[in-house]
Amino acid sequence: MSASIYLDNNATTRLDPRVLQEMMPYFTENYGNASSTNHQFGKIAAEAVQTARLRVADLIGATDDREITFTSGATESINIAIKGIYKRYQSIGKHIITCQTEHKAVLDVCRSLEKQGAEVTYLPVDREGNIDLQQLRDTIRKDTILIALMYANNETGVIHPVKEIAGIASESNVLFFCDATQAVGKIPVSLRNSGIDLMAFSGHKIYGPKGVGALYVKRKTRRIQLEPLMTGGGQEKGLRGGTLNVPGIVGLGAAALLCKQSMEKESKRLGALRDHLQESLLKLEETAVNGSVVNRLPHVTNITFRFLKAEQIMVSLGNIALASGSACSTGSLDPSHVLLAMGLSRDDAHASLRFSLGRFTTREEIDQTIVLVSEKVKELREESPAWQLFKSGLID
Numbered sequence: 001m002s003a004s005i006y007l008d009n010n011a012t013t014r015l016d017p018r019v020l021q022e023m024m025p026y027f028t029e030n031y032g033n034a035s036s037t038n039h040q041f042g043k044i045a046a047e048a049v050q051t052a053r054l055r056v057a058d059l060i061g062a063t064d065d066r067e068i069t070f071t072s073g074a075t076e077s078i079n080i081a082i083k084g085i086y087k088r089y090q091s092i093g094k095h096i097i098t099c100q101t102e103h104k105a106v107l108d109v110c111r112s113l114e115k116q117g118a119e120v121t122y123l124p125v126d127r128e129g130n131i132d133l134q135q136l137r138d139t140i141r142k143d144t145i146l147i148a149l150m151y152a153n154n155e156t157g158v159i160h161p162v163k164e165i166a167g168i169a170s171e172s173n174v175l176f177f178c179d180a181t182q183a184v185g186k187i188p189v190s191l192r193n194s195g196i197d198l199m200a201f202s203g204h205k206i207y208g209p210k211g212v213g214a215l216y217v218k219r220k221t222r223r224i225q226l227e228p229l230m231t232g233g234g235q236e237k238g239l240r241g242g243t244l245n246v247p248g249i250v251g252l253g254a255a256a257l258l259c260k261q262s263m264e265k266e267s268k269r270l271g272a273l274r275d276h277l278q279e280s281l282l283k284l285e286e287t288a289v290n291g292s293v294v295n296r297l298p299h300v301t302n303i304t305f306r307f308l309k310a311e312q313i314m315v316s317l318g319n320i321a322l323a324s325g326s327a328c329s330t331g332s333l334d335p336s337h338v339l340l341a342m343g344l345s346r347d348d349a350h351a352s353l354r355f356s357l358g359r360f361t362t363r364e365e366i367d368q369t370i371v372l373v374s375e376k377v378k379e380l381r382e383e384s385p386a387w388q389l390f391k392s393g394l395i396d
Contacts (some may be wrong), residue, residue, distance in 0.1 A: 003323065004211065004319045005167065005319060005320045005321065005368060005369055006321045006358070006360070006361070007320060007321055007322055007355045007356060007357060007361065007365075007369065008150035008321040008322060008323050008354075009159075009205075009354035009356040009357060009358030009359075009361075010154050010155075010182060010300060010354065011324070011356070012204045012205065012210065013204060013205060013206065013207045013208075013358050013359070014207065014358070014359075014360055015204075015207060015208065015209060015251075016207040016208075016254075016255065016258060016359070018253050018254065018258060019207060019208055019209070019254040019255050019258070019310055020251070021090065022253075022254040023209065023247045023250050023251040023254070024247075025249075025309070026045065026048060026247040026250050027247050027363055028091045030045060030048065030246075031045075031176055031246075032044055032045045032047045032246075033044040033045060033243055033244075033246075034048075034049045034243075034244045034246055035233065035235060035243065035244070037237050038315065039302075045202065045244075045246045047258070048246060048249070048253075048361045049070075049244055049246060049249050049250075050065075050141070050251050051071075051173065051250075051253060052169075052249045052250055052252055052253025052254075052256075053065045053068050053070075053253070054253075055251075055253040055257045055260075056068050056214055056252060056253060056254070056255070056256045057296060058260060059184065059185065059189075059257075059259060059260050060180075060184060060189050060191050060199070060201075060216060060255040061189065061190030061192045061194075062191050062192075062216055063190045063191070063192055063219075063220060064219050064220070066219060066237070067191075067216050067217055067218060067219050068214050068215075068216060069214060069215045069216075069217065069236045069237065069239050069240055070212065070213075070214055070236060070240070070244060070245070070252070071212075071213045071214060071215055071240055072211055072212065072213065072245070072250050073202045073203070073204070073210070073211060073212065073213035074105065074179065074181040074200045074201055074202035074205075074213045074335035075105045075202075075213075076213065076229075076240075077200030077201070077202075077213050077214065078103075078105045078106055078109060078179055078200045078230070079105075079109055080215055080226065080229050080239065080240065080281055081148075081177045081198045081200060081215060081217075081226070082096070082106065082109045082110065082113070082177060083109060083112075083113065083227070083229060084226030084227045084228065084229065084239075085145060085146050085175060085177070085198075085224075085226065086113050086116075086118055086145070086146070087109075087213075088225045088226060088227050089145040089146075089175075089225075090117070090118075090145070091146045092141030092143070092145055093141075093144060094117055094118050094119050094143060094145070095118075095119045095120075095121070095141050095143045095144040095145065096110060096113065096118055096119070096120045096121070096123045096144070096145065096146045096147075096148060096149045097119070097120075097123065097136065097139055097140065097146070097148070097149075097174075098110055098120060098122055098123070098147075098148040098149065099123045099124075099125065099131055099143060099149055099150070100122045100123065100124055100125060100170045100337070100341035101125050101129060101150075101153055101155075101158075101337070101338045101341050101342070102148070102150055102179070102242070103150060103154055103179055103181070104178070104337075106148055106150070106179055107122075107337075110122075110148070116269070117209065119143075121139050122152045123135060123136060123139065123149075124341065125341055125342055126261045126342070126343075127291040127342055127343050128158065128291055128342070129153060129156050129158035129290075129292060129338070129342050130158065130160075130292060130295070131149070131160065132372055133161065133164055133165070133168065134166065136168055137168055140172045140174060141166070144172065145175065146173050146174065146175050146176075146177060147165065147169045147174055147175070147176045147177070147252070148177045148178075148179070149162070149165055149176075149177075149178060149179075150179040150181075150182075151178050151179065151180035151182070151183035151184075151189065151199075151292065151294070152178070152180070152182045152187070152297050153181040153182070153291070153292075154181070154182050154336040154338075155302055155323075155336055155339070155354055156290055156291030156292075156296065156300065156338065156339075156342075156354075157291065157296035157297035157298065157299070157300030157302070157356075158291045158292050158295060158299070159181070159183070159187070159292075159296055160194075161295075162178055162194065163187050163194060163195060166194060166195025166196055166197075166383055167195055169195065169197075170195050170270075175197045175198065175224065176195060176196055176197050176198070177197065177198040177199070177200075178195075178196050178198070178199045178200075178235065179199075179200050179201075180199050181200060181201050181202050181205055181213075182205065183297070183298060184201040184205075184206065184259075185201075185205070185206030185207075185255070185256065185259035185263065186206075186207065186259075186263070186267070186297055186298070186299065187235075187237075187263070187267065187297060187298070188263065191216060191218075193384070197217070197218045197224055198215065198216060198217050198218070198224065199215070200213065200214075200215055200216075201213060201214060201218040203248065203251060203252040204349070205259065206255045206256070206259050207255050207259075207358075207373065208251045208252045208254070208255030208256075208360055209248050209251040209252070211248050212243065212245055212248030212249055212252045213252070214252065215239075215240075217239075218300055226239060228240065228241065230242065230287065262359075267298045267299075268298075268360060270297070270298050270299040270357045270358070270361070271298035273299075273357055273361060273363060273366050274298060274299055274300065274301055274355070274357055276354075276363075276370075277355060277357075277367060277369065277370060278286070278301045278303065278371040279302055280335040280374070281370065281373060281374065282303070282318050283374075284305070284374060284377055285377070286306035286307065286390070287303055287304060287305055287306070288303065288304045288306075289293055289302065289303055289304075290302040290303070290304060290339055290342065290344065290352055291299060291342070299307055299352065299356060299357040299358065300355070300356045300357075301354075301355050302339075302352055302353070302354045302355075303352065303355070304344070304348050304351050304352045305351050305352075305353065305377050306347075306348060306351055306390075307381060307384050307386040307387040307390055308351050308377065308380050308381060308384060308387075309350055309351060310320075310324035310350060310352055310353045311324060312380055313353060313376055313377065313380065314353070315375070315381060316376045316379075317372055317373065320369055320372065320373070322353050322354065322355060323353070323354040323356070324336070324353055324354070335349035335350045336349050336352065339352055355369075
């Protein structure tokens with residue numbers, strides 16, 4: 001069997017060796033508590049945290065590094081943001097607007113708040129995964145307190161028009177929270193004049209370590225009040241108590257710096273590789289791209305191979321890491337909720353694979369993937385009763 005090929009970078013990325021190199025001293029030598037600044041060990045740790053905070057703020061174009069709160073990852077950031085807003089502002093209103101194609105982390109939080117009395121509107125999307133901005137406007141009510149819409153979809157790569165969404169939110173004096181986990185570090189994200197009030201993202205999606213992420217909370221124009229989920233110690237301005245994960249935070253900062261330096265060049269390279277992969281696989285009969293091919297991340301494509309099961313293809317390939325949905329839905333037998341919301345049939349949703357390229361993906365790996373996937377799809381279809389019925393003209 002040939003060497004393994006990793007094309008599941010939307011699930012997680014390989015830790016960049018340069019990031020690990022920066023992290024290592026904070027495990028073994030500079031192991032102080034960043035809150036213990038009465039001695040040198042703590043001061044070194046605190047300085048490292050501040051450097052990371054500045055690097056993260058620079059990557060996302062925050063106007064003030066104090067707008068960055070370090071967390072254990074995007075899921076915690078999402079929980080702090082949405083639950084914190086609801087707890088603080090429910091006396092004003094209990095209506096939240098989100099979308100059917102949001103990540104499960106957002107959808108599950110909204111459903112949990114519904115049990116506490118929140119009213120949530122789940123906006124539909126069109127065949128390409130886009131929301132209707134006029135429908136968003138029409139959905140806002142006097143008691144709407146939050147719009148929660150992602151920057152880019154984790155399954156299709158479709159990018160939402162966040163600046164326009166922010167403008168709509170601002171017009172109605174509604175807060176806008178954005179899950180930017182898949183966008184930060186992959187495409188330019190600048191919060192200066194963006195209108196985004198709160199934003200979540202994670203380290204392990206940008207070649208940093210797992211277990212660390214951040215929440216951006218705007219400080220300018222209007223002060224946003226959040227109720228913390230976890231208290232104790234008063235760290236991170238009282239919003240996220242607990243001893244800081246200094247090595248992880250250093251890793252997130254290092255990863256942010258590398259993304260800032262290489263993003264433009266990397267996006268062009270990955271976009272070319274993605275297009276080559278996609279164009280080659282679409283030469284197979286009865287294949288189609290899911291989602292917009294215009295407004296999407298440069299490293300992602302989601303393709304339906306009709307009359308097959310995505311799991312069949314992945315098992316038969318063995319050495320190529322792909323995904324048939326969100327990594328957070330592992331073990332679920334249900335088809336992707338994102339693809340169903342876009343109007344795909346259950347069969348076609350089950351037949352769809354996500355290819356997400358990354359920093360360490362090579363042209364040779366893509367060429368090999370094209371050959372192997374094409375061969376396996378043809379072989380499996382020859383064994384598929386549905387394919388034979390289709391070829392005989394008995395089903396569409």
